[in-house]
Amino acid sequence: MKAYWQLTLAQLRIFARNPQVLFFTLLFPIILMLALGSFLGNSGGTSIYMAVVDHDGSTASKQLLSTLSENDAIQLDKSSDVNEALDELKNNEYQVVMEIPEGYGDQLQSHTDESKAFDLPVYYNETDASASQLGLTVVESAVDQVSKNIENYSPVVAVQPEGVRALDLGYIDFLVPGIVAMMIMNNNMNGVAGQISAWRERGILRRMQGTRLKASTFIAAQITARVILNGLQALLVLMVASLLFQVQVNGSWLALLTFVVLGTLAFMAIGFIIAGLAKNPESAGPIAAFASFPMLFLGGVFFSINTMPEYLQPIVHILPISHLSTALRETMNVGTPFFDLWTHWLTLAAWLVGAFIIASRTFKWE
Amino acid sequence: MANTMIHVEKLVKKYGNMTAVNGVEFNVSAGEVFGLLGPNGAGKTTTIEMLVGLRKPDSGTATLSGFDIRNQIDKVKEVIGIQLQSTSLFELLTVQEIMQMYASFYPSHVSISELIDEMLLTEKKKDRIKGLSGGQKQRLAIALAIIHDPDIIFLDEPTTGLDPQARRTLWDIIEKLKDRGKTIVLSTHYMDEAHVLCDRIGIMDQGNLIALDTPSRLVKELQSDSAIEFTLPAEEDDTFIHQLQRVTQVTRRQEWYVVYTDDLQMTLIDLIQHSQEKNLNLQDLQTRTATLEDVFIHMTGRSLRE
Numbered sequence: 240m241k242a243y244w245q246l247t248l249a250q251l252r253i254f255a256r257n258p259q260v261l262f263f264t265l266l267f268p269i270i271l272m273l274a275l276g277s278f279l280g281n282s283g284g285t286s287i288y289m290a291v292v293d294h295d296g297s298t299a300s301k302q303l304l305s306t307l308s309e310n311d312a313i314q315l316d317k318s319s320d321v322n323e324a325l326d327e328l329k330n331n332e333y334q335v336v337m338e339i340p341e342g343y344g345d346q347l348q349s350h351t352d353e354s355k356a357f358d359l360p361v362y363y364n365e366t367d368a369s370a371s372q373l374g375l376t377v378v379e380s381a382v383d384q385v386s387k388n389i390e391n392y393s394p395v396v397a398v399q400p401e402g403v404r405a406l407d408l409g410y411i412d413f414l415v416p417g418i419v420a421m422m423i424m425n426n427n428m429n430g431v432a433g434q435i436s437a438w439r440e441r442g443i444l445r446r447m448q449g450t451r452l453k454a455s456t457f458i459a460a461q462i463t464a465r466v467i468l469n470g471l472q473a474l475l476v477l478m479v480a481s482l483l484f485q486v487q488v489n490g491s492w493l494a495l496l497t498f499v500v501l502g503t504l505a506f507m508a509i510g511f512i513i514a515g516l517a518k519n520p521e522s523a524g525p526i527a528a529f530a531s532f533p534m535l536f537l538g539g540v541f542f543s544i545n546t547m548p549e550y551l552q553p554i555v556h557i558l559p560i561s562h563l564s565t566a567l568r569e570t571m572n573v574g575t576p577f578f579d580l581w582t583h584w585l586t587l588a589a590w591l592v593g594a595f596i597i598a599s600r601t602f603k604w605e
Numbered sequence: 606m607a608n609t610m611i612h613v614e615k616l617v618k619k620y621g622n623m624t625a626v627n628g629v630e631f632n633v634s635a636g637e638v639f640g641l642l643g644p645n646g647a648g649k650t651t652t653i654e655m656l657v658g659l660r661k662p663d664s665g666t667a668t669l670s671g672f673d674i675r676n677q678i679d680k681v682k683e684v685i686g687i688q689l690q691s692t693s694l695f696e697l698l699t700v701q702e703i704m705q706m707y708a709s710f711y712p713s714h715v716s717i718s719e720l721i722d723e724m725l726l727t728e729k730k731k732d733r734i735k736g737l738s739g740g741q742k743q744r745l746a747i748a749l750a751i752i753h754d755p756d757i758i759f760l761d762e763p764t765t766g767l768d769p770q771a772r773r774t775l776w777d778i779i780e781k782l783k784d785r786g787k788t789i790v791l792s793t794h795y796m797d798e799a800h801v802l803c804d805r806i807g808i809m810d811q812g813n814l815i816a817l818d819t820p821s822r823l824v825k826e827l828q829s830d831s832a833i834e835f836t837l838p839a840e841e842d843d844t845f846i847h848q849l850q851r852v853t854q855v856t857r858r859q860e861w862y863v864v865y866t867d868d869l870q871m872t873l874i875d876l877i878q879h880s881q882e883k884n885l886n887l888q889d890l891q892t893r894t895a896t897l898e899d900v901f902i903h904m905t906g907r908s909l910r911e
Contacts, residue, residue: 245709249698256697256733441693446749449657449687450710451679605659 242452246460247467254468264430268422268476273483275414287374289335290316290324297344307381328364335374336362347389356386412487415480416567417540419473423502424534424560426469429527431461431510436523439514439605448604458511458602466503473499489574497577498570501587502563508594509559515601539564559590608635610757610788611656615665618651625651627812628665633790633805635756638783640803640820641792642897647809649792650690653761656790657687670756683711686750690761692742696735700726700745703734704752711753724748724778740771747778757788764798776802796897806897810905823900829853829865832899833873835890836860845883849875856902865895865903 254261291307293300308315316333318324324336338360346357361378363371438444447457477495480486488495513530517523534540537547538560547555555561566583569575577584611633618626626648633639641649654660656667658678666673672680694703700721708714721730724744729737737745743763750758760779764772772795779802782789793799799806800820808816808823816823824830837843839860846855851868866872869892880887 241709242706245706249695249702249706252702253695253697442689442691443693443695445659446687446689446692446694447710449659449682449689450707451682451712452710 243456243460243463246452246457247463250461250464251467254464264422264426265472265475268418268472269479272411272415272418272476272480275411287312287335287370287377288314288316288333289337289374289378290318290327290333291337291339292318292321292324293339294341295339295343299344299347300339303339303343303382303385306385307378310377310381312377313381325362328362331364331367334363334367334370335378337378338362350389411480411484412572413543413568414541415477415484415486416571417564419476419499419567420502420538420560420564421535421540422472422476423469423499423563424506424531426472427465427503427506428510428513429524429531431465431507432513432517432523432527433520435461435511435514436517437520439603440520442605444604454602454604462504462507465507466500469503470496470499486571488571490570491574491577494570494577494580495567498563498566498584498587501584501591502559502567505559505563505587505591505594508591508598511598511602512594515598515603534558534560537561539568557586559587562586609633610635610637611639611667611669611790613652613656613665613667616652616655616662616667617664618648618655618660619663624812626655626662629807629809629812629814630665631807631814631817633788635788636783636786637804638779638789638791638802640799640806641790641809642794642796642799642806642901643792643809644794646811648812649809650761652809653687653759653790653792657685657759658682683753684755685757685759686753686755687759688743688746688750688761688763690765692746692749694734694745694749697733699731699733700737701730703745704748707749708752714753715751717752720748720752723781725774738771740767740774743767743771743775744778747775751782751787755787757790758782760789760791762792762794764793764795772798796901800897808901808904810901815904816900820897823897824895826900829867829899830895831866831869831892832895833864833866833869833876833890833892835862835864836888837862838886841883841885845879846876849879854903863899863902865899 289307291304293304304315304317307313318336321336321338324333327333328336340360343357343359346354359382361375363375365371435444444457473496477486477488481488509530510527513523513526517526536542537551537555538544538558539555540560544555544561544565562583566580566587569580569583570577609632611631613629613631616626616629617624629648629652631639641652643649651660655662656669656674658674658681662674666675668674669681670684672684674681695706698706701717704717704720708717718730721727724747726741726744726748729741734742734745747758747760747763750760763779764775767775776798779789779791783802791799791802803820805817805819806823807814816826818826837860843857843862846852846862846864849864849866850871851866852864852872853867854865856863856865864872864876873892876887879885
């Protein structure tokens with residue numbers, strides 16, 4: 240027991256005294272999040288940026304403007320110059336630009352059932368098809384609302400929209416669980432593989448083998464130190480995420496922590512296998528990269544798993560990283576209860592057990 | 606004879622076609638310093654590694670303090686302390702920390718601060734291992750070997766690569782351990798070291814134990830207590846050298862000759878006379894007493910550090 244604590248302490252000291260490793264394992268995810276978060280994060284996935292040029296300035300046009308700005312999905316800017324607004328549209332700063340021509344108010348005043356509908360010119364950028372389609376739909380429904388009010392129209396059949404998840408999520412909310420999953424994979428799989436094979440090469444493990452120390456004590460201490468370190472790292476990344484980017488954690492922190500620990504253990508076991516496979520530290524790196532690189536792209540770290548091609552889906556669904564990132568995402572974004580995520584923790588546990596069995600058979604002190 | 610602490614029986618280790626250790630047998634008594642001497646690749650390290658449980662022998666066995674290395678390795682590890690050739694440790698830990706860590710691997714251990722003082726590491730105890738000199742690292746390695754106060758200590762080439770002063774310091778430490786009654790197995794390829802430190806020496810060559818005795822008896826067995834060294838131009842006829850009086854052996858490397866004799870005076874006079882008659886140009890002529898190095902050359906026809 241004393242040996243276990245001493246080895247855990249030793250490993251934590253080694254972590255703490257290696258600023259380079261600390262930098263890349265701790266700050267890298269944060270820097271990545273800051274970088275990606277500030278480019279993409281603030282837009283908040285569903286917002287439509289819209290500029291309105293009001294030439295009319297009547298009560299009616301102001302009413303239209305306030306209806307539009309009441310819509311949460313629309314970020315409304317007022318602009319005075321159509322050409323300027325259109326240039327900005329071309330630069331993708333806006334998805335939609337609407338012009339309210341002069342006479343809009345008067346036309347509405349004198350509106351009768353026979354008169355034609357007033358045309359509001361709405362411009363969109365056809366090179367950004369999906370955003371502008373979404374923008375047009377939102378604007379259309381807002382304008383539709385205005386005309387219905389004027390008509391005193393009461394709907395006979397109405398759609399009651401209820402988002403299944405009823406959440407307002409941005410890309411950053413999607414990104415952070417992915418980054419945490421990536422961090423867990425990198426630090427453990429690549430970290431263990433590199434460190435253990437280096438220690439073996441340098442004879443550090445052999446010297447310890449010459450003492451009464453048991454392999455199980457050594458491995459247990461390794462695991463403990465890394466779980467502590469990863470727990471702290473994950474916590475730190477999540478804190479930065481929630482303080483700087485207001486990333487939500489809707490589920491329980493306990494469930495989140497459980498997945499962090501489970502992921503750490505599973506990837507560490509895989510790391511021990513790689514350390515066993517690698518004949519020297521030089522080959523441990525490439526082998527770990529060979530395993531981690533595809534996972535980075537297929538495993539739902541940066542891109543949603545659903546966007547992967549159909550033929551890759553079976554592969555995607557066995558990767559441990561997919562289950563870790565999805566489980567973290569479900570817990571943080573949606574707040575899915577832990578036991579509803581049983582497929583994920585069961586798959587991770589299966590990876591852990593399977594990898595651990597292989598690792599303990601292939602583990603060599605030298 | 607004191608109690609036998611180490612009993613080695615026909616140890617064999619093969620790597621593929623190469624036999625690294627070929628049926629080595631010896632006994633070491635309690636309190637004895639036993640030296641394994643031989644060139645690199647002679648099988649010294651492999652022998653030690655089998656004794657301390659780091660390698661499994663292909664056949665044969667050994668008992669250490671009564672425990673069999675085949676099936677009581679945990680017991681063996683409790684009574685032995687090891688310092689491996691080029692020990693590497695966690696470089697980022699301090700001297701004190703690594704000693705606490707290794708101490709925790711055993712049920713009991715000696716006072717760490719006393720051990721630090723004893724190994725002359727007092728000033729370095731809060732320093733990281735990374736910054737230690739070669740001699741300090743080796744002393745730390747020995748400290749770790751004796752941290753649990755073992756009866757038997759294995760030192761595999763403890764002074765290789767150290768400067769002369771650091772070697773002397775280490776010799777003092779090893780002698781202190783001996784004074785405390787520890788049984789020590791030491792491997793080295795330095796003749797002088799083996800001569801100074803060891804009670805008995807086993808000479809290994811190509812996996813075989815080719816001689817085993819006290820250093821002085823090994824030298825005496827040469828039956829030639831002196832050596833004459835000189836250089837002679839390669840084109841000269843050297844057959845006369847073998848016929849000099851009282852010569853026991855002649856070795857030659859290019860132009861450099863070593864002539865062993867059991868009567869230095871007679872041989873030397875004969876050599877001088879011959880060289881005068883034949884008008885030979887003897888250079889760098891010198892005489893010395895025979896050493897363990899000469900024993901090795903005598904037995905294998907090769908130098909220890911080729």
